[in-house]
Amino acid sequence: MKDPTLFAVGLITLSAGTFAFRLAGPVLRQRISFPPWAERLLETAAVILLAALVVTTGLTEGHHLAGLARPAGVCVGGVLAWRKAPFLVVVLAAAATTAVLRLLGIP
Amino acid sequence: MSSIYRTLSGGTLRDIALACLAVWFIGLSYGAIAVASGFPLWVPAAQSVLVLAGASEFLFIGIVAAGGNPLAAAAAGLLVNARHLAYGLALPDGVTGPGLARRLLGSHLMNDESVVFALAQEDLPRKRAAYWACGLGVLLCWPAGAVLGALIGSVITDTGAFGLDAMFPAVILALIAPALRDRRLSRAAVTGAVIALAATPFLPPGLPELLALLALLTIRKTT
Numbered sequence: 146m147k148d149p150t151l152f153a154v155g156l157i158t159l160s161a162g163t164f165a166f167r168l169a170g171p172v173l174r175q176r177i178s179f180p181p182w183a184e185r186l187l188e189t190a191a192v193i194l195l196a197a198l199v200v201t202t203g204l205t206e207g208h209h210l211a212g213l214a215r216p217a218g219v220c221v222g223g224v225l226a227w228r229k230a231p232f233l234v235v236v237l238a239a240a241a242t243t244a245v246l247r248l249l250g251i252p
Numbered sequence: 253m254s255s256i257y258r259t260l261s262g263g264t265l266r267d268i269a270l271a272c273l274a275v276w277f278i279g280l281s282y283g284a285i286a287v288a289s290g291f292p293l294w295v296p297a298a299q300s301v302l303v304l305a306g307a308s309e310f311l312f313i314g315i316v317a318a319g320g321n322p323l324a325a326a327a328a329g330l331l332v333n334a335r336h337l338a339y340g341l342a343l344p345d346g347v348t349g350p351g352l353a354r355r356l357l358g359s360h361l362m363n364d365e366s367v368v369f370a371l372a373q374e375d376l377p378r379k380r381a382a383y384w385a386c387g388l389g390v391l392l393c394w395p396a397g398a399v400l401g402a403l404i405g406s407v408i409t410d411t412g413a414f415g416l417d418a419m420f421p422a423v424i425l426a427l428i429a430p431a432l433r434d435r436r437l438s439r440a441a442v443t444g445a446v447i448a449l450a451a452t453p454f455l456p457p458g459l460p461e462l463l464a465l466l467a468l469l470t471i472r473k474t475t
Binding site for chain 1: 274277278281295298299302303304305307308310311312314315316318321322323325326328329330331332333334335336337338339340341342343345347348349355356358359360362412413414415416417418419420421422423424425426427428429431432436437440441442443444445446447448449452453454460461462464465467468471
């Protein structure tokens with residue numbers, strides 16, 4: 146938040162744009178038909194964006210790779226999520242793994 | 253609410269309540285992470301009410317906290333939220349209306365959970381009831397969780413020691429884990445993640461995630 150005005154503009158853009166997406170569907174429903182491939186493309190784009198975010202926030206710090214503790218915690222969370230562990234368990238296990246490793250002196 | 257109670261079965265109401273509880277907990281981690289990333293309390297509070305779409309809010313604060321441009325962060329968040337257009341087209345007419353006020357509020361209540369519950373019901377009155385019950389539940393639970401999480405988060409000063417920085421990627425991973433079981437999606441996601449990771453040393457924050465969308469070009473068109 147180096148520039149509060151720019152931040153507020155970003156927040157309002159996200160809010161207003163999201164509402165426009167929500168309103169557009171019911172309003173346009175009778176007028177256009179939405180091809181299934183476009184729907185799948187949107188879904189795929191969302192998953193790609195989020196997966197990229199997992200990697201950049203989980204594995205890197207600035208322009209470099211992060212230490213060992215955080216990636217290890219994220220990996221533990223990932224394995225638990227894959228094994229369909231409850232959300233609470235996934236998130237707390239990731240944080241706990243990272244915290245314990247740091248307690249042991251691993252960055 | 254009494255009409256919703258009469259229209260929906262007990263099992264459906266229980267499932268909706270559980271979904272709202274899960275949303276409350278994600279909100280808790282969202283608020284805590286937002287404050288731990290250096291944002292004041294009003295940011296998760298305002299976003300949780302105005303945007304009301306978890307994944308895009310995580311994305312927005314994640315990119316801005318990493319030093320990215322807020323407009324790039326908003327663009328990334330809007331890409332994630334574009335799916336609501338498809339949701340609105342998939343919902344039967346009459347779920348969010350009639351009348352302007354119900355159309356506006358009903359549209360704002362559109363999210364992954366409310367749409368899933370609406371589509372699972374058999375007839376229009378039940379679809380309508382499930383949609384509004386879940387949508388209003390999320391409208392209450394998501395901001396309530398976010399504000400409480402932010403309050404808890406601002407008490408904790410050394411976030412690194414508690415591993416809070418690992419919570420954010422873990423939350424996103426847990427949210428996309430069901431989608432990653434689809435081979436086509438998981439291949440695209442891995443490709444995108446590799447692109448983002450490779451681009452991180454060279455690009456300003458926020459851009460590697462958008463560059464990851466190049467992975468869309470690797471998808472073979474299948475019907």
